[in-house]
Amino acid sequence: MAERKARVERNTLETQISVEINLDGTGKSSFDTGVPFLEHMMEQISRHGLIDLTIVSKGDLHIDDHHTVEDVGITLGQAFKQAV
Numbered sequence: 001m002a003e004r005k006a007r008v009e010r011n012t013l014e015t016q017i018s019v020e021i022n023l024d025g026t027g028k029s030s031f032d033t034g035v036p037f038l039e040h041m042m043e044q045i046s047r048h049g050l051i052d053l054t055i056v057s058k059g060d061l062h063i064d065d066h067h068t069v070e071d072v073g074i075t076l077g078q079a080f081k082q083a084v
Contacts, residue, residue, distance in 0.1 A: 006082035010075040014067035015059040017075040023083050025052025033057045033072060035065045042076075 004023035010016075029046035031039040033055060046053040055076070059068035 004083045006079040008075050008079040008082060010071055010078070012067070012071060015057055015071040017057045017059075017068075017071050018055070019072070019075045019079040020052075020054040021076075021079040021083050022052035023080075025050060027051065029053045031055050033068060034059065034061045035068055038065070038069055038072060042072075 005021065007018070007020045009018050025046075027047045027050045029043050029052065031042055031054070033039055034057070039055075042053060042055060045051065055072060057068050057072055059065070059071070061068060
C-alpha cells in the first residue's frame with residue numbers, strides 16, 4: 001500500500017503556511033499558528049482521526065486571525081487531497 005502522506009506549503013502576501021500530514025499515523029500533532037482555538041480544533045482532528053499532523057504558520061495576526069485560519073484550511077485541504 002502506498003504511503004498516504006503529504007507536505008504542502010502556501011505562501012501569500014499575508015501568510016506562510018506549512019502542513020505535513022500522515023493519514024495512517026497515530027494521532028500525534030504539532031502546531032505553531034498563533035491561533036489557540038485553531039490549534040485546539042486541529043488537535044481534535046489529529047487525535048480522534050489518528051492522523052499525524054504538523055502545521056506551522058506565520059501570518060498577519062496583528063491585523064486579525066482571518067487570513068491565517070483561511071490559509072491553514074486551504075493548505076490542509078490540499079494536503080488531504082494529495083495524501084489520498
